[in-house]
Amino acid sequence: MIAAAVRPFRDRFPATEVAEVAAPGRAAEHLIDAAADAPLLVVGRRRAARGSHIGSTTHAVIHHAPCPVAVVPHT
Numbered sequence: 001m002i003a004a005a006v007r008p009f010r011d012r013f014p015a016t017e018v019a020e021v022a023a024p025g026r027a028a029e030h031l032i033d034a035a036a037d038a039p040l041l042v043v044g045r046r047r048a049a050r051g052s053h054i055g056s057t058t059h060a061v062i063h064h065a066p067c068p069v070a071v072v073p074h075t
Helices: 002-012 027-037 056-064
Strands: 041-045 069-073
Touching: 027 041, 027 056, 041 056, 056 069
Parallel strands: 041 069
Antiparallel strands: none
């Protein structure tokens, strides 16, 4: 399911490395660990009915990631 979800982006950006990982536990902790050697961590956020609220995972990543974080709204 993960490979199918990212396939359109992989086809559109073939030079971008993508690793599909499914692991038990908290998503924020996995993202923070995976970003240890990354120059940039990109996370998404849902479009909120009001304002620009972020979820708990994005909030944790912003505060604890060892690299810059780009928060991209769902389009």
